[in-house]
Amino acid sequence: MITVVRSGMLRFFSPSLSHTLSFSSSSLSIPNPPKPSFRNPISRSISTNASFETQLFIPPGILPHEVDDSAVLPGSNIAVGPYAGDSRIKDVEFVKSSSRAKDCPRDDRPEFAVLGRSNVGKSSLVNSLVRKKEIALTSKKPGKTQLINHFLVNKSWYLVDLPGYGFAKASETAKTDWSSFTKGYFLNRNTLVAVLLLIDASVPPQKIDLDCANWLGRNNIPITFVFTKCDKMKVAKGKRPDENIRDFQELIKQNYKQHPPWIMTSSVTGLGRDELLLHMSQLRNYWDQ
Secondary structure, eight states: OEEEEEOSSOOOOOTTOOOOOTTOOTTOOOOOOOOOOOOOOOEEEEOOSOSSOOEEEEOTTOOGGGOOGGGBOTTBSBBOOTTOOOOOOOOEEEEEEESSGGGSOOSSOOEEEEEEBTTSSHHHHHHHHHTOTTSSOOOSSTTOOOSEEEEEETTTEEEEEOOOBOOTTSOHHHHHHHHHHHHHHHHHOTTEEEEEEEEETTSOOOHHHHHHHHHHHHTTOOEEEEEEOTTOOOOTTSOOHHHHHHHHHHHHTTTOSSOOOEEEOOTTTOTTHHHHHHHHHHHHHHHTO
């Protein structure tokens, strides 16, 4: 049994949030830009194929009583509504790398930012989404992406590859720089539809991921949890990806009144790729109306 929460792109703010982002710069204070107005959530119960209790994300244009199993994307809590459209990626081109938020492209195209802990598989996911090898920089050495990288998709929207956080071997100066301009990007981009926050499902919940999610929530930044490496098998003394996902969500529930949308993915097998793009299409189409 899961709880249905009706939402547009909900701003998952809760006054109970108490964590701060461990890599953030406390001296940076920037007012929130205007964002689209979304509807208030309502709840009811529904049965789906989810393996644990969760809240269902219902996008605009569909009512809770209209949601059944067939409307929920596999391996997620995301319902599909009438704003879902053509999600195929036909063309992608690298536009620019920016070292400061104010240097990012200045137009009215909507964008999705890809964020995650170093070595979470961020660049691999970007490559998988666009089905082009090396469109984003991948490396066996975490922390290679150190700029805000804009990719123009179908000449109509941006996919933004952001620096990974929590790279232990980076200098303290580098960590501070990454934090400052990434935070500035979030708080100044009124074309930002949502952040795709990548979480490694092959390991137990990490405090730095929870801190990041809580910071985004406190600043009313819409997010979707994208659980990566869901093809990984259980290690000798570890847990399965679905168990780690369940544990992460239990911790998130402590601070989020409404659970953000989430989806399971694998850049190796392609799990969740098409479903994630469909979810992005309905958010983008609603934002763009």
